[in-house]
Amino acid sequence: MSPPVYLDHAATTPVDPRVAAAMAECLTADGVFGNPASAGHVHGEAAFERVEAARAAVAAAVGADPQEVVFTSGATEADNLAIFGVAEHARPRGRHVVTARTEHKAVLDPCRELERRGWQVTYLAPDERGRVAPDRLAAALRADTVLVSLMHVNNEIGTVQDVAAFAAVCERHGGAWLHVDAAQSVGKVALDFHASGAALMSLSAHKSHGPKGVGALLLSRRHGVRIEPRQFGGGQERGLRSGTVATHQVVGMAAAFALAVAARPAEAIRLAALRERLWRGLEAHGGALRNGAPEDTVAAILNVSFADVEGESLLAAVAPRISVSTGSACTSASGEPSYVLRALGRDERLAEASLRFGLGRSTSAEDVDEAIAAVGAALSRLRRIGGGCAIAS
Amino acid sequence: MRYSELTRQYFERAPCAGTLAGPDVVSGVAGRRPLGTWVRFDLRIAPAAARGPQILEARFLAFGCPHTIAVAAWVAEQAAGRPASAELPQPVDALRRSFEVPVEKLGRLLVVEDAWRAATAAAAKK
Numbered sequence: 001m002s003p004p005v006y007l008d009h010a011a012t013t014p015v016d017p018r019v020a021a022a023m024a025e026c027l028t029a030d031g032v033f034g035n036p037a038s039a040g041h042v043h044g045e046a047a048f049e050r051v052e053a054a055r056a057a058v059a060a061a062v063g064a065d066p067q068e069v070v071f072t073s074g075a076t077e078a079d080n081l082a083i084f085g086v087a088e089h090a091r092p093r094g095r096h097v098v099t100a101r102t103e104h105k106a107v108l109d110p111c112r113e114l115e116r117r118g119w120q121v122t123y124l125a126p127d128e129r130g131r132v133a134p135d136r137l138a139a140a141l142r143a144d145t146v147l148v149s150l151m152h153v154n155n156e157i158g159t160v161q162d163v164a165a166f167a168a169v170c171e172r173h174g175g176a177w178l179h180v181d182a183a184q185s186v187g188k189v190a191l192d193f194h195a196s197g198a199a200l201m202s203l204s205a206h207k208s209h210g211p212k213g214v215g216a217l218l219l220s221r222r223h224g225v226r227i228e229p230r231q232f233g234g235g236q237e238r239g240l241r242s243g244t245v246a247t248h249q250v251v252g253m254a255a256a257f258a259l260a261v262a263a264r265p266a267e268a269i270r271l272a273a274l275r276e277r278l279w280r281g282l283e284a285h286g287g288a289l290r291n292g293a294p295e296d297t298v299a300a301i302l303n304v305s306f307a308d309v310e311g312e313s314l315l316a317a318v319a320p321r322i323s324v325s326t327g328s329a330c331t332s333a334s335g336e337p338s339y340v341l342r343a344l345g346r347d348e349r350l351a352e353a354s355l356r357f358g359l360g361r362s363t364s365a366e367d368v369d370e371a372i373a374a375v376g377a378a379l380s381r382l383r384r385i386g387g388g389c390a391i392a393s
Numbered sequence: 394m395r396y397s398e399l400t401r402q403y404f405e406r407a408p409c410a411g412t413l414a415g416p417d418v419v420s421g422v423a424g425r426r427p428l429g430t431w432v433r434f435d436l437r438i439a440p441a442a443a444r445g446p447q448i449l450e451a452r453f454l455a456f457g458c459p460h461t462i463a464v465a466a467w468v469a470e471q472a473a474g475r476p477a478s479a480e481l482p483q484p485v486d487a488l489r490r491s492f493e494v495p496v497e498k499l500g501r502l503l504v505v506e507d508a509w510r511a512a513t514a515a516a517a518k519k
Binding site: 309310348381 | 394396404407410411412426427429430431433454455456457458459462
């Protein structure tokens with residue numbers, strides 16, 4: 001039996017072999033294995049040079065200056081550093097933060113922690129397509145607002161937010177910095193940190209065929225962003241993120257970003273065609289509802305709810321043939337359905353019975369056709385076992 | 394979620410899925426689809442014997458998680474030839490262990506049991 005088709009690229013991607021080769025050069029005794037903080041000997045200097053070259057490459061890929069890049073262990077750490085770092089630094093100016101209900105947990109959970117510490121947080125509601133209206137943001141800002149955290153590309157439904165409009169709102173306000181979680185963005189949409197107007201931006205490597213365990217927080221020099229560190233012990237990354245920088249990880253991130261940015265224009269067109277092929281096939285099975293509008297979403301993500309099936313069973317039924325994510329956040333009885341889909345207005349059952357298809361560099365038309373067939377077979381079987389919708393519940 | 398081999402087998406095969414019809418068929422339903430779990434058993438009952446009504450065959454329908462479907466399928470498969478008693482072929486706790494159902498899903502097995510009890514109660518009234 002052939003392995004399932006991988007269609008969960010929004011969760012993570014395989015490391016590109018070219019990226020892995022670049023990383024491998026920084027691991028073993030015959031490579032650049034030194035500690036980049038060890039100044040004064042050849043091994044340390046060589047590692048330092050690789051790290052700084054990686055910093056420059058990451059910055060170039062996202063329209064930032066190298067001095068604005070702080071390497072972290074991933075986007076979750078970058079989000080935490082941004083939110084708590086700004087909160088700690090800006091506390092004398094105010095204790096109010098604005099975010100959205102559809103943010104990643106890496107943003108929502110730190111915001112909830114701030115609330116536990118006495119801060120006030122406003123959670124903006126998106127429209128039914130997943131978009132956050134800039135005028136809603138403007139209405140939510142207060143004199144004591146110090147931070148706005150809104151994502152660029154939604155990880156569940158792929159909606160691309162108008163970051164520049166958010167930045168303009170924050171600029172007019174004058175006191176609130178805009179932090180953007182751009183973990184899903186690189187390689188999927190054009191990303192220019194300076195042009196976006198954001199003050200802080202979180203990045204992840206492993207969504208773009210880079211390694212897990214590395215990301216970055218960008219801190220805008222134009223905005224004069226200052227944050228308090230969360231981690232101490234060595235003073236690396238200008239004292240903002242202590243700990244030995246993992247040379248092979250940041251080199252991998254830089255290589256992955258360069259490849260993703262170069263491939264993006266052609267990939268966006270190719271994946272958009274595959275996504276629409278997938279949607280047409282799924283729609284033909286009946287009872288399929290698209291979450292998010294195609295004109296607002298990245299080409300690599302398609303999220304669909306299916307009527308008259310239970311979410312966990314749907315995922316289990318398709319799993320032997322395709323690897324996808326479900327809107328069922330937890331498969332236990334106490335688990336909540338996707339809060340993102342609930343925020344869009346989907347009812348609990350439809351939010352739970354949803355599949356997120358994450359297309360990627362390796363996805364082919366044959367993969368898409370297999371997904372259509374696998375979902376069709378699962379729907380047919382589960383709807384038959386469930387008695388369809390004709391039987392009263 | 395990881396499923397036990399038994400759960401996977403019964404979820405994938407779902408033996409006895411479907412419905413029965415006829416004057417000798419009784420049904421029992423429990424749960425609600427909007428709440429995520431709904432189960433129905435149809436039992437074909439033999440004419441009353443000395444030991445009470447006997448089940449000739451059983452079918453089930455289930456809207457729910459793989460554990461719910463697997464356990465309902467197993468119960469329906471085991472039913473033929475048994476007396477139509479309120480007791481499941483195995484107690485709920487034993488079923489939970491056999492199918493390695495997480496304890497937080499116990500409520501879903503109780504829906505299976507409620508549907509079974511409703512069906513056997515209907516058999517007792519025939």
